[in-house]
Amino acid sequence: MQSEWGGDPPDGHHPEASKTPRQRGVRPAVPRAPVPDLAAEVAAARTGDEDAFRTIYRSVQPGLLRFVRGIVGNDAEDVASEAWAQIARDIRSFHGDSNGFRAWAATIARHRALDHLRRQQRRPQPSTTSLDDLDDVVAADDTAAAAIELLSTDGAVALINALPRDQAEAIMLRVVLGLDAQSAGQVLNKRAGAVRAAAHRGLRRLFDQLNRDADSAGEPDPPDRRDGGRSAPL
Amino acid sequence: MGRDRSHPIDPRTAEGLLRDGADGHPRLSQVLAAAAAPPSEAELRGEQDAVYAFRRARLAEPATARHRSARAVWARLVTVKVAALALAIAAAGVAVAAGTGVLPNPLRAPIASPASTTTSSGPSPATGRRPRPSATTAPAPTAELVGLCRAYQAHVAAKPATPWPNPGLAALIQAAGGAEHIADFCAALGEPGPTAAPTKEPGKPADHPTGPPSPHPGNPSPGPTARPGH
Numbered sequence: 177m178q179s180e181w182g183g184d185p186p187d188g189h190h191p192e193a194s195k196t197p198r199q200r201g202v203r204p205a206v207p208r209a210p211v212p213d214l215a216a217e218v219a220a221a222r223t224g225d226e227d228a229f230r231t232i233y234r235s236v237q238p239g240l241l242r243f244v245r246g247i248v249g250n251d252a253e254d255v256a257s258e259a260w261a262q263i264a265r266d267i268r269s270f271h272g273d274s275n276g277f278r279a280w281a282a283t284i285a286r287h288r289a290l291d292h293l294r295r296q297q298r299r300p301q302p303s304t305t306s307l308d309d310l311d312d313v314v315a316a317d318d319t320a321a322a323a324i325e326l327l328s329t330d331g332a333v334a335l336i337n338a339l340p341r342d343q344a345e346a347i348m349l350r351v352v353l354g355l356d357a358q359s360a361g362q363v364l365n366k367r368a369g370a371v372r373a374a375a376h377r378g379l380r381r382l383f384d385q386l387n388r389d390a391d392s393a394g395e396p397d398p399p400d401r402r403d404g405g406r407s408a409p410l
Numbered sequence: 411m412g413r414d415r416s417h418p419i420d421p422r423t424a425e426g427l428l429r430d431g432a433d434g435h436p437r438l439s440q441v442l443a444a445a446a447a448p449p450s451e452a453e454l455r456g457e458q459d460a461v462y463a464f465r466r467a468r469l470a471e472p473a474t475a476r477h478r479s480a481r482a483v484w485a486r487l488v489t490v491k492v493a494a495l496a497l498a499i500a501a502a503g504v505a506v507a508a509g510t511g512v513l514p515n516p517l518r519a520p521i522a523s524p525a526s527t528t529t530s531s532g533p534s535p536a537t538g539r540r541p542r543p544s545a546t547t548a549p550a551p552t553a554e555l556v557g558l559c560r561a562y563q564a565h566v567a568a569k570p571a572t573p574w575p576n577p578g579l580a581a582l583i584q585a586a587g588g589a590e591h592i593a594d595f596c597a598a599l600g601e602p603g604p605t606a607a608p609t610k611e612p613g614k615p616a617d618h619p620t621g622p623p624s625p626h627p628g629n630p631s632p633g634p635t636a637r638p639g640h
Contacts (some may be wrong), residue, residue, distance in 0.1 A: 206447050207430045207431055207432035208430050208431045208442070210430065210444050218458075224468045224573055226461060226464060226468075229460075230457065230461060230462065230465045233454075233460050233461070234449070234457070235452060237452070237453065237454060237456065237457070237460075238448070238449035239446070241453055242445065250629050254457065256456065257456045257459055257460070260456065260459070260460035260463060261459075261463040262459070263460075264460060264461075264463035264464035264466075264467045265463065265467040267467075268467075293537075293549045312532065321525045327440065327441060327444045329444050329445060329447045329450070331444070332441045332442070332443075332444035332445035332447075333445050335441060335445075336442075336445055338439070347428070348445070350428045351428060351431075351445060351446050351447050352446045354446075366598070372425070375424065375428055376419070376424040376425075376616070377423055379419050379428070379438060380417050380419045380426055381425045382438060382441065383417075383418060383419045383435060383438050385436075386437055386438065386441065387437075390525065394463075398579075
């Protein structure tokens with residue numbers, strides 16, 4: 177789906193008009209820390225080292241949970257815990273490096289999630305979160321710009337997971353689980369190029385959505401934003 | 411595709427965002443950074459359960475996901491066979507003893523009085539463990555489990571950190587009602603009688619891990635179930 181939101185916002189409001197104040201509130205891009213290499217821990221856990229397994233859990237679980245949330249929503253914790261039971265059981269038969277392990281774990285989690293959906297006999301319920309819904313995940317008196325800046329992890333994950341499924345999965349695997357396109361492709365049963373393309377499409381869409389929402393969110397500090405929704409632009 | 415390149419998030423920018431967010435649109439990069447932020451406590455609250463699962467898996471080493479039930483059955487069969495063999499040997503001993511007139515033949519003459527077997531336990535050591543119900547517990551399965559318990563306890567004493575590569579483990583776990591209860595279960599069985607020794611047999615290959623680990627790495631995952639279903 178190509179962005180229908182490219183170019184000027186539908187209301188004719190020119191992007192430049194509202195960009196300046198917001199741009200002030202947005203800090204420059206900060207590089208994310210690379211995901212830790214778990215090769216040594218995986219090797220140790222395979223021989224029964226419990227501490228190594230704990231380290232692995234702490235490193236992988238957050239991404240796994242956020243990824244799974246995009247598929248099963250509120251049941252993510254249960255599904256993730258099923259996935260860990262299986263990981264704990266089968267880690268002995270895993271062979272590969274750190275990246276491979278993350279991909280393996282993500283594959284297991286995804287299968288558990290899809291099984292869960294099948295059990296529930298329902299289709300994935302696309303979350304419809306947009307910036308409008310994020311009032312409860314940011315501090316009360318934030319402006320739209322600050323809402324983005326102070327976006328909680330839950331809010332950010334919800335935003336990404338609200339993208340079309342393939343795009344959301346590709347972005348989550350790459351950004352949150354730290355997989356490269358190749359490994360993400362293994363998880364999704366797709367070629368690396370397809371995953372890359374889906375992730376790029378998702379990012380463009382997200383970018384457009386952020387701009388649109390921010391542009392229509394008005395100037396900073398409508399104080400009663402939470403009560404009455406948003407003040408009209410201009 | 412031309413449209414992709416004219417978009418502010420061109421493929422190169424997108425790739426940078428996906429990789430580490432270092433170069434790319436600030437706003438977008440912050441959303442991604444928030445999505446990849448360090449975990450909250452709530453997100454890690456399943457840790458202990460995961461560790462328990464890990465512990466159980468270590469204890470039940472040979473029982474891999476796919477082969478679990480088959481292995482359990484197999485392990486049970488082996489231990490049962492060994493126990494049956496022990497019984498047969500014991501019975502043979504009894505038969506011989508009976509044949510030689512040392513004691514009445516229990517197979518042919520089900521003599522009502524248990525006293526007779528009691529008296530016979532002196533001359534033939536092999537008969538001691540067989541027909542006479544032990545004062546504390548049931549006969550055959552207990553002997554088997556006692557043997558397993560002893561082997562298990564011996565292993566724990568010798569190499570506490572390593573998994574116990576005994577195929578009979580599954581039966582022991584089942585009897586104990588869970589891997590984490592084995593220690594208590596075995597302790598509750600009391601000091602095992604000396605005659606329980608033979609059933610220790612199934613644990614013999616204590617030095618090499620039983621069975622090769624399943625040849626398919628992560629058998630549960632990429633292969634069979636890998637169909638995303640859409």
